[in-house]
Amino acid sequence: MKVARFYAPGDVRLEDVAEPVAGPREVRIRVRNCSTCGTDVKILNNGHPNLSPPRVMGHEISGEVVEVGAEVAAAGYGDWAAGDRVQVIAAVPCGDCRQCRKGRMAVCENQTSVGYQYEGGFAEYLVVPEQVLKVDGLNRLPEGLGFAEASVAEPLACVLNGQRLAGVGPGDVVVIVGAGPIGCLHVRLARARGAARVVLADMQPDRLRMAADLVKPDDTIDVSSVDLVEEVLRLTDGAGADVVITAAASGAAQEQALRAVARGGRVSFFGGLPKDKPVIAVDSNLVHYRELTIVGANGSSPADNAEALRLIATGEVPVSDLITHTLPLDRVLDAFGIVARGEAIKVTIEP
Incomplete structure (x- = not known):
């Protein structure tokens, strides 16, 4: 073979x-x-x-x-x-x-x-x-x-684990940074979990357009031409997003996520960083005074895989x-x- x-x-x-x-x-x-x-x-x-x-x-x-x-x-x-x-x-x-x-x-x-x-x-x-x-x-x-x-089902299982840890749920405004396959799955799953508004961001305009044509987010942000934080605040009337998911290997995106999330919001560091540049700058007072939650997301469990298969089979996550x-x-x-x-x-x- x-x-x-x-x-x-x-x-x-x-x-x-x-x-x-x-x-x-x-x-x-x-x-x-x-x-x-x-x-x-x-x-x-x-x-x-x-x-x-x-x-x-x-x-x-x-x-x-x-x-x-x-x-x-x-x-x-x-x-x-x-x-x-x-x-x-x-x-x-x-x-x-x-x-x-x-x-x-x-x-x-x-x-x-x-x-x-x-x-x-x-x-x-x-x-x-x-x-x-x-x-x-x-x-x-x-x-x-x-x-x-x-x-x-395997990558969707990882996405499912990440959104569960970040508490994505009904009524949330969710911003996803990274328009690759994982980002697209995050858009679809956030919808299935009842998010009220889903925003997809990427620094590659062609990839962002290709992804947006398929998964139809409510808004897109081309990070190559606008500031991510400023645009999220503009789209949310200054409030920020309830959840920001960094589905890209970008320390800058992780730092921006903490400034783009609303008070009491959650940030998911879904994408890992390069092994030679794993450290970012975190404004601890921002986390402290706004009562932010930062969660990691590493992979999935066997139960997540079974649930991912069900979500795909029922059409909840095409x-x-x-x-x-x-x-x-x-x-x-x-x-x-x-x-x-x-x-x-x-x-x-x-x-």
């Missing part, structure tokens, strides 16, 4: 390898879709400290079961059978640490990941490891949900139109280039 395997920064190879075989407590799936994300491009260019090369990349995965280990059912890992249509979580909690026992699996102390410590989904077949099954991380697709849409490019596995490097250049919202690979 064909795989896309990372060896070192700048060295991702398309290779022919033997098909994997499921162990007694594993499930093998045929990968139908594995969507790309900005993290894949970062791995291609810089590697990742948690990724052990050589490693098959790809972590936004859907497919169908082709082989079930003999001990899977007896171990309590589910009643799976060949032909079952499934989605696989990316971030894999241990299920045993203090955070997992408290129900905070997104910040598991011993988290591993598909495509990092385990082989990923840019392959024709994938063995779902026991650790994924142990934490209920293999999800059955709802009837009528396509594989391509299901592959977007995603099919966000998949702007579909490519075969032998063009995965082309897909990374499209993502890096900002020419797409979501690119999915069909092995």
Whole structure:
């Protein structure tokens, strides 16, 4: 079978390898879709400290079961059978640490990941490891949900976790900084959670227009030509937004968010910053006197993935139109280039 395997920064190879075989407590799936994300491009260019090369990349995965280990059912890992249509979580909690026992699996102390410590989904077949099954991380697709849409459940699960932590709810004015696929999902989910007004901002006018044409925010802010804080205040009659979500790797955006949010508002640092520039300036008195809340958002839990699938299947958060490019596995490097250049919202690979 064909795989896309990372060896070192700048060295991702398309290779022919033997098909994997499921162990007694594993499930093998045929990968139908594995969507790309900005993290894949970062791995291609810089590697990742948690990724052990050589490693098959790809972590936004859907497919169908082709082989079930003999001990899977007896171990309590589910009643799976060949032909079952499934989605696989990316971030894999241990299920045993203090955070997992408290129900905070997104910040598991011993988290591993598909495509990092385990082989990923840019392959024709994938063995779902026991650790994924142990934490209920293999999800059955709802009837009528396509594989391509299901592959977007993983990033939507992260967005769901982030908005829950930020308390996005009915009547809120929500500003989302970053018009990539994550930003688009934030717009759609904020609507589903009852936000009264959703504003999308980006510093790349072409990407902002492309995203806005699809997700239809109430307002857009082209940060390349206007000041984000001034424009948010103008749009809100000086009050500021109830929630500002920085879905971009920008320290400047995080600093601006604290000045663009209303009294008693919430700021979500959703996008992580470059490892060599992780520090920003925070006006502590602004946080203190306005009673602001700053929350982080790191990933998602298995339960978030299941809920994301439900939201997609019911149409509460549509995603099919966000998949702007579909490519075969032998063009995965082309897909990374499209993502890096900002020419797409979501690119999915069909092995």
